[in-house]
Amino acid sequence: SSKTYIYDIASDTWLPEIAAPESMLPSIYYQCIAVGDQIWRIGGLVMEGGFAVTNEVWVLDTVTGLWSKNPSSMNIPRMSFAAGIVGTRVVVAGGIKEIVVQEDTHVDFISTNTTEFLELADADSDGIPDLVEQAGCTDPNDADSDDDGIPDGVEDANRNGTVDQGETDPCDRDSDGDGIKDGTELGYSLAMVGSDTDLIKFQPDLDPATKTDPLKSDTDGDGLTDGQEDFNKDGRVDYGEFDPNAWSVYYVEQGATCGGREHCFSDIPSAITEAVTHVLIKVREGQFNKPVTVAAGKQITLSGGYNSAFSANPGETVIPMLTCEGGLAGLDKITIGTLSK
Known part of the structure; x- marks a missing residue:
């Protein structure tokens, strides 16, 4: 039979029969492949006027609920064969010809x-x-839909139209929300992007030799997001910026407990x-x-007034x-002099 029915999972109902064109003969032992919003019926055994593969x-x-004959047919008739999708191709293998x-x-x-x-x-x-692409969020006529410099087919590595684990989002140029574009984090320079990338939206990495994790907003785990460390978000550690690939937060507390945190010191000079x-x-x-002395070559930002949990700094620190x-030397809530009574 060439009768076709679609089951709507959302409404838990079978939709009305989809009529097949007269030239589409009933067959068995074919393969069906789902390709986006389409179902491909490939090959099979036609049993009208005899047996023919x-x-x-x-x-x-x-x-639309309409059948159409694909312009390209298989080179060899097949039934009872294997089929699947690899990239932009339907692969058929083996079977009875x-x-x-x-x-x-x-x-x-x-x-x-x-x-x-x-x-x-x-x-x-x-x-x-x-x-x-038509069934998802990417543009079938734009190889870099979000203009982050990374082709859609690289971001959607298995090319199934969904953002799976380990993939960046081809429809969001900042997958981890840290303020730095995915292509910038992965070291994409101007020379690496294609013609579909909008250079007004794209930020080339000015230091492609260093990279950060586009799926982790705080690559080095120090509590500062990559975008907070790379202030201008150009992928390069400029003077006055923190390195998003190196631990950049130290703690100072008299007694050096700091709630069990690493990089804890009892005084500022030691830090x-x-x-x-x-x-x-x-x-x-x-x-x-x-x-406190900040020697030549040192870059230090002192932020004072923190509570015991180091979660807020409503107070003042005096040196x-x-x-x-x-x-x-950058200062925040640091008083130089004597603590007022």
Whole structure:
């Protein structure tokens, strides 16, 4: 039979029969492949006027409910074969290519071990079939739908139209929401992007040798998002910025407990001595008696007034003296002098 019915899961009902064109003969032992909103019926055994294995490919548009014959048929008629989708191609392999009825009514099944490919349309050549893109959020005529520099077919690695684990979102140029575009985090430069990328929206990585994780808003796990560390979000660690690939938050508390946190120091000078890259030093509120010196080449941001949980800094931190010997020192809620009574 060539009768076709669609079951609507949402309404838990079978939809009315979809009529097949007269030229679409009833068959068995064919393969059905779902391609976007289409169902492909490939090959099979036609039993009208005898037995004949067919190479025809018919396509059902589940939106319009109409069958149409695919312009491309298989090179070899097949029934009882294997089929699947790889990239932008339907792969068919093996099966029976011919049935021969002998005079003694004995039936010979002639098999084939060949493999062939049926191409799916891919207008923008991004590796995702147009039908898959039309059913999803990407543009079938734009190889970089979100203009982050990464082709849609690279972001949607298995090219199934959904954002699976480990994939960046081809429809969101900042998959982890840290403020840095996916292509920038992965080291994409101007020379690496295609013509479909809008260069007004794209931010090239100015240091492609270093990369951050586009699926992790805080690549180094120090509590600052990558976008908070790379202020101008250009992929390069500029002077005054924190390194998103290096731990950039230190804690200072008299007694050096800091709630069990790593990189905990009992005084500010010890934290500064330990710092190699630009670091943010969060300091408990209160009076600290050691003078602070920021040596040449050091980049330090002192943020004071923190509570015992280091979750907020409503108070004030007091240090007796600050000397900057050519380094960079940023201050937040730090008082230089004597704690007022």
